[in-house]
Amino acid sequence: MIQIADKRVERSKAAVLTETYRQLTQSGIGGFSIDEVSRTSGVSKTTIYRHWPSRSALLIDACSKLGSAPPPPDTGTLRADLHALVTTLAEQLQSAAWATVYPSIVDAAERDPEIAALQAGLHKAFMAPFHAVIERARERGEVRLSKPATDVIALVVGPLFYRRWFSKETIDDRFTEATVDAVIKDMLS
Amino acid sequence: MIQIADKRVERSKAAVLTETYRQLTQSGIGGFSIDEVSRTSGVSKTTIYRHWPSRSALLIDACSKLGSAPPPPDTGTLRADLHALVTTLAEQLQSAAWATVYPSIVDAAERDPEIAALQAGLHKAFMAPFHAVIERARERGEVRLSKPATDVIALVVGPLFYRRWFSKETIDDRFTEATVDAVIKDMLS
Numbered sequence: 001m002i003q004i005a006d007k008r009v010e011r012s013k014a015a016v017l018t019e020t021y022r023q024l025t026q027s028g029i030g031g032f033s034i035d036e037v038s039r040t041s042g043v044s045k046t047t048i049y050r051h052w053p054s055r056s057a058l059l060i061d062a063c064s065k066l067g068s069a070p071p072p073p074d075t076g077t078l079r080a081d082l083h084a085l086v087t088t089l090a091e092q093l094q095s096a097a098w099a100t101v102y103p104s105i106v107d108a109a110e111r112d113p114e115i116a117a118l119q120a121g122l123h124k125a126f127m128a129p130f131h132a133v134i135e136r137a138r139e140r141g142e143v144r145l146s147k148p149a150t151d152v153i154a155l156v157v158g159p160l161f162y163r164r165w166f167s168k169e170t171i172d173d174r175f176t177e178a179t180v181d182a183v184i185k186d187m188l189s
Numbered sequence: 190m191i192q193i194a195d196k197r198v199e200r201s202k203a204a205v206l207t208e209t210y211r212q213l214t215q216s217g218i219g220g221f222s223i224d225e226v227s228r229t230s231g232v233s234k235t236t237i238y239r240h241w242p243s244r245s246a247l248l249i250d251a252c253s254k255l256g257s258a259p260p261p262p263d264t265g266t267l268r269a270d271l272h273a274l275v276t277t278l279a280e281q282l283q284s285a286a287w288a289t290v291y292p293s294i295v296d297a298a299e300r301d302p303e304i305a306a307l308q309a310g311l312h313k314a315f316m317a318p319f320h321a322v323i324e325r326a327r328e329r330g331e332v333r334l335s336k337p338a339t340d341v342i343a344l345v346v347g348p349l350f351y352r353r354w355f356s357k358e359t360i361d362d363r364f365t366e367a368t369v370d371a372v373i374k375d376m377l378s
Contacts, residue, residue, distance in 0.1 A: 028296055030219040100299050106354050107217055107292035116357075123355055150358060151367055157355075158347030165295050166312055166350060168305075169339060178340055182375035 015041040016048055020062040025097040028104025029059065029115070056114035063105065063118055072129035078137035078187075082156055082180045085129055089157070090171040093164040103165055127153055143187045156183045202240055204230040209251040214286040217293025218248065218304070245303035252294065252307055261318035267326035267376075271345055271369045274318055278346070279360040282353040292354055316342055332376045345372045 019041040023032045034055055038045045052058035073084040093099045102122075109116040134149045159179050163169045208230040212221045223244055227234045241247035262273040282288045291311075298305040323338045348368050352358045 028299065030296065103292060103296035103299055107219065107296040110217065110289050110292055120357070123357075127356070147367060150356070151364065154348040154351050154356065154358075154364075155344070155368065155371055158349070158351030159343040160347070161351050161355060162343050162347035166346075167316070167339070167343065168309070168312075169343075175340065175343075178336060179344065182344055182371060186371035186374055 012041075012043045012047055013051055016043050016051070016058070017062050020058055024059075024062060024101050024104075028101055029108045030104055032059065034058070054114075056112070056118070059115070060118045060121075063101075063122065070129060072132035072136075074133075074136065078133060078142055079180060079184050081133035081137070082130075082183065083176070085133065086156060086160065086176045086180055087173075089160055090176050093160060094171060099164060127157070130157065143184075147187070152183060152187065155186065156180065198240075201230075201232045201236055205232050205237055205240070205247070206251050209247055213248075213251060213290050213293075217290055218297045219293055221248065223247070243303075245301070245307070248304070249307045249310075252290075252311060259318065261321035261325075263322075263325065267322060267331055268369060268373050270322035270326070271319075271372065272365070274322065275345060275349065275365045275369055276362075278349055279365050282349060283360060288353060316346070319346065332373075336376070341372060341376065344375065345369065 016037060019037045020032065023036060032055075034045060034048060037043075037058075038048055048058065052061060070088060073081050075081050075084065105115060105119050105122070109119040130153045131149055134152055137143055138149075156179060160171055160176070163171045163175070169175075205226060208226045209221065212225060221244075223234060223237060226232075226247075227237055237247070241250060259277060262270050264270050264273065294304060294308050294311070298308040319342045320338055323341055326332055327338075345368060349360055349365070352360050352364070358364075
């Protein structure tokens with residue numbers, strides 16, 4: 001009996017998370033409401049609040065599904081590692097659901113400290129593979145890395161984010177190659 | 190009498206725009222409502238809709254106050270021109286009201302074509318001085334500009350936007366100098 005009850009709880013939680021995720025990808029954080037999640041998932045608000053004490057807690061849980069960073073590539077050169085990461089990022093920015101939801105998180109983070117903490121966590125996870133490949137290049141002594149890793153990451157990721165969310169230009173292979181080239185040139189000279 | 194009526198109309202419009210702008214900077218586009226603007230400005234909804242046929246029309250009008258780009262600097266070198274522009278941008282990103290509002294526009298633009306058009310217009314205005322200084326450097330023959338101006342702008346502006354809205358790191362003089370250096374190096378080599 002306990003097992004059946006557990007399964008029912010798991011099913012309810014899964015239904016709520018799926019519905020939250022669906023709302024997020026459709027309308028962003030601004031369009032998300034617990035009332036609506038309760039209505040469409042068929043799980044009562046009381047039950048939802050039993051599992052997630054606040055709207056933010058549920059959002060954070062649902063957003064943890066948003067983007068799981070790939071394991072960092074290990075091609076042997078920083079240029080090829082960065083190129084692999086940037087190619088994957090470019091694809092995701094232009095097709096993954098999280099790329100549509102992320103601006104709503106960035107916006108809410110301007111005013112809501114809990115969402116700001118959520119964004120900081122997501123950002124850290126997204127950038128972890130970049131830190132890993134730069135760290136390995138430093139250990140190999142491959143490039144003179146006098147500048148902080150965070151500068152390198154801003155130079156390589158910034159232009160892609162800029163194109164996806166601000167200038168809305170295409171992020172094609174030519175652009176990603178040119179961006180990685182600029183960063184590598186900057187570190188070598 | 191006509192003059193008095195005109196003045197009253199101008200006063201009402203100004204009150205609505207001021208209140209819209211106040212709401213925008215406080216809560217972003219998501220927190221903005223015509224009901225609330227009507228209530229706090231004391232201007233009836235009927236009057237508001239007489240001047241602005243839609244919520245978007247009012248938003249666009251209010252946002253036109255958000256950021257007026259400075260005239261492009263003309264120091265004689267691309268490096269110094271970019272440095273001046275980037276220094277001003279860094280200051281604005283870290284203190285101007287529009288830097289807090291802009292993510293709500295970027296977010297809404299993901300789903301609302303009218304807001305997307307508004308964002309495109311704002312973006313074009315923000316980037317105009319960058320295009321101007323690059324164009325002048327090209328005319329002077331100062332640097333080999335084989336890459337498109339939009340690539341150069343993504344490389345110089347992208348890292349700043351990245352720091353302000355994504356990594357939330359400080360944008361200090363060291364960082365802006367390093368960013369401009371990287372871009373210039375990329376164009377010279």
